[in-house]
Amino acid sequence: MADESVTPAPPRQYSKRVEDQVEHQAATLPPLKEKDAVAIAAAGGYVVDDLINDMEQQLAAAGGMRKSFWDLEFKDPRHFTWVIVAFASMGGLLSGLDQSLISGANLFLPKDLGLTTAQNSLVNSGMPLGAVGGALILGVCNENFGRRWSIIISTILYTIGAALEAGSMNYGMIVASRVILGVGVGLEGGTVPVYVAETVERRIRGNLVSLYQFNIALGEVLGYAVAAMFLRVPGNWRYILGSSLVFSTIMFFGMLFLPESPRFLMHKGKTLEAYKVWKRIRGVERQDAREEFFVMKVSVLDEQQAIAEGSSNKRFPWMDFFTNPRARRALIYANIMILLGQLTGVNAIMYYMSILMNQIGFNEEKSTYMSLVGGGSLLIGTIPAIFLMEKFGRRFWANMMLPGFFVGLVIIGASYQINVETNLLGAEICYLIGLVLYMGFFGCYACLTWVVPSEVYPTYLRSYGMTTSDALLFLASFVVTYNFSAMQEAMTRTGLTLGFYGGIAVLGWFYQIIFMPETKDKTLEEIDLLFERPTREIAAENIKNTVQGFADFFMGRWSNLRPTVRGGYYEG
Template identity: 45%
Template structure:
């Protein structure tokens, strides 16, 4: 077992604190009882009934299943790849605005305040998108929510490309942001609810990889159009191509089996699971059975109350909500989006010409893309907590190097140190912090409140995004370059490391239903378990038992 991993006590310690409510204890016992009482004959009997019901379905089909009739791994990968196109669009929008800011303010006669609004109000629109994502995700489903997000993307992209004044470009950015908040809430949950526990972290990390790939491609697009009249219009309008691809792809994809089960459409849930996951192994059959029974109990328990209040009222949900929100805020205040949005501008400030700034930005985005790949492989093999604690110190080092570059006495030295700092920062951030908001947010909430929980995480993500991008130029002026990168962003990364050390549970290789037991623990009990693991890890390090500290399974 990885030394960073939370070692669960089979008997979760009960406290006198009323935070751990009876319904959580009963639910945890219920899942345990289900697992203990499983019989192959009983599971097969229930599945056979659902199979017969699914054969009677009419008008329920999606074209993709004709290509992957056997389901399983291939279908799951295709589903994850298509859903991750949403992340690609996210990255494109981050990157193209960086290049467009070098030319658009002059063409539209924008003031510095209006320029900040054009940059910062997209994440503010994403806050609105995350807010409406809750009812859309819950009422219409994950699939339809992603399709609606694509429509917002298209409208926003058209307005940006055809903008003739500040009002049009600002409206386009806000509408684009609404689509972004809606898509970022729906896509990770869509992937998480559809794939096996062994691939969940990797496939949701693929979403972050596609964000980085989109960012890299955005700088390529910016470089292609940089010398063409009206270049920024082509840059901002390029995302229309990919939102159209995602829209068409999602029309061929199924809804998630867990959402269908929650809506009482059990035969359809069985049908989707048989295509996406299959029932070839006992593990798949048992997971579907437990999922079905757990969802039924959740529906029964939450029937007569407003479930969104459980994020405040119920300890298990409140614990997940606090943890997800803090992770989202800490990730944003590491400075990632300030660097992404203002990459070309910062390059220009340290001495590059506008054209060279666009080309040089590909170095940083390419590094981020390359070093996000390990997260796809290691997230489910090494663990979430191990990667977080191992790589965040490197992010701090990157912040220090970027900050010190502004104090270089020679402009060529300043350019070299800045590029070095950006590469270092992206190397460790790519797998160290990058995927966590989406991986954690998509898996830590119970099925019945996952829409609300993921919306909350996305909401805090874009609140942090808005604050760090809209206020960046003012903060940089007030704090200076070294102050904002070393003191502010570097300081928040240090706080994030200590928070993960004490409060981050390990969720790798656990079903979404098994994660309930981790967040049913009190925060004090979780911190105590993690501290005991810290002492063991420290002992392993001092005795050079490195395979026990970083164990890849």
């Protein structure tokens, strides 16, 4: 253990990032100094290297970095990032695949099993309904089994659900299989973004969490392609729905080689285990990696101190969402972003894509093939987010993408007003143009519905926060999917598309302009500081920056529009 008599380091040894974090937590850390060797020196001066040296001593005493068959390692730890993201984000591929496979199966499954329209609505919405259940057990699984094992459990549920789907003999069996599959989707959907966000570097966190949405879109396109492949095969819907078994099996074995999230291990008090993982996946040679590990430890100590002093609820931590302003702001912000992503209708459109194509005038075979247009647009739309979100920032990205998919909704709504009997080609072209715009811009925007919740909750509440966000996401998906046919009948096709989905998009755009903070280029611990600011202060800053941003845009001062890490804009 480090000695408290160690001479403090010069004041500028640390980056501004570490100084800000330590300055914020200086009031709570001194009482913990006797119990832990992290904090050294006086007046808020703390030495990063002493923690790393102490960890190295503990590691040597424990026998060093002993490796088993499952402990994958690279010479350059940064290469581990891509392996983690590749296998963990395959959950997105599975989620998207199972969402779109049902679209192709919809053309044949109801006839084979003798389902009514109401029964088929429940079959379609069975997966998001099950996903609500998966989301509700997310917190328990994440806190007791960890992020990694929660993902592994979800792949097992995926496999069981897909096998039962393929072998379904009646209405009850197909609904049960969809619900079981949904539980896996809900558990995986809330865990993978957190696992990635807690593991990768801050400078690429938004890009790599966005890769999860890319894989969802890729899975959806793949689902439409699989449906087209088996279109002429007898019993085609069984092959279509059972195809996801291949991917769930690959993901299961891949996850066995991946480590647990270091922030989760730190949260559970397993500092040495967290350091072992950190050294494997991030390394400790670079100063920014050492500093981030240090700040991660400091933040956990701060949370422990808050619980010890009674300012956080030890027995029921989730109560902090009601009593702690910082946690409450994160909960409201994350879940409004979730609702904006779901209540604009994307999942209903994805699930019923083939049927919608059939309504606009395509026959059953062409409807299956043309569904690839919508899925492909969603996939292509996610690509800019992967490469550019960290450059432009969350706030700028959201406010530019949402109006784009609103225009797509307007065009889709207009296509329903064209008489298909007299102008079938015009109706189809108008619909497809609107669909491409809607799905393309939504693909860019949808990445935020995973990035935002995965990064805004404090570490000790992240499992509980993602439980609420994940449950709300799939509950909203279930509501819009299950009620899609009834809402379309009650509101008309144009009324539902433009009036309801479009209206939500307009309201959401104004909400984002006023209340959405910028979390670009911040560590998860720095985001804690951001959400401790009063909402009125964030809103006032956003309004000021928005007015200045619009002025710069229309005056041609585009170089001023680069977002700062605080969410404002550079002046001049």
